[in-house]
Amino acid sequence: MTKKGQHVVPNGGKWSVKTAGASRASSTHKTQAEAIKAGTQRAKKEGTELYVHGRDGRIRERNSYGHDPHPPKG
């Protein structure tokens, strides 16, 4: 079974870390940078991907911390 990715998403004026499909945030932060830091730790622990969304809600960046058949460029 594929592990669910971690997502850094806008949440009102703040930024949250959410597991894919979840309605509740794992954590919420004042800045996107803080949320990315928390999300990265979670993704590493879970051995999965971290998806960073823009303020518009769409994925703008992806980082893999598990077995990734399609590793991000660069």
Added chain:
Amino acid sequence: MPPPFERSVFVNCPFDPEFAPILQAICFCVANLGFRPRLAPENADNAAARLDRIIELVRGSKFGIHDLSRCKSTAANEYARMNMPFELGIDHACRRYGGGQMETKMILVLERTRYDYQKALSDISGWDIQVHGEDHQKAVRRVRDWLVDRAGAEAIGAAKVLGEYAAFQEWYWKRELATGADEDDIKEYPTNLILRAMHDWIDAGKPV
């Protein structure tokens, strides 16, 4: 074969790249709640006139979501965008004069800031008019609430819809990467292809 009238939602929104994130979030919300978003580009048969295509979508959709947030010009000498209010008028006329099931049609109007419509289209006072402030999360909440209230959609919470939107995007990125696309390709896909992928994801049982 077109989707059934009772489950079809005509989405009358701007198609410019700046609005695409809000349009895509609205489409996801509609599709995820079990309805079929109907967009003008979906039946882009060059043989049919654009207006005829729009009328066909309006007549085939019980529900209409009309976003008027681009009707206001943003710079001097820029023309206001008139297509959205024009298509809203077609939808309203279809409900008023279409007869039969057309009388059951329902309309939601979205705008950027509260009471913008009063300055440009005060005839619609008293309609279902909601504000999204150009925020995709607010747009999802407004559309979700309206579909639950007026269309009998399952009352899935807006936060759940947004969580599933993230799950869909993750699935979509993985699928497209597996087909040989790169990340820049995926970011530039047009809304009608993303909408098709939303239906694929739902048909596959909403995998996470």
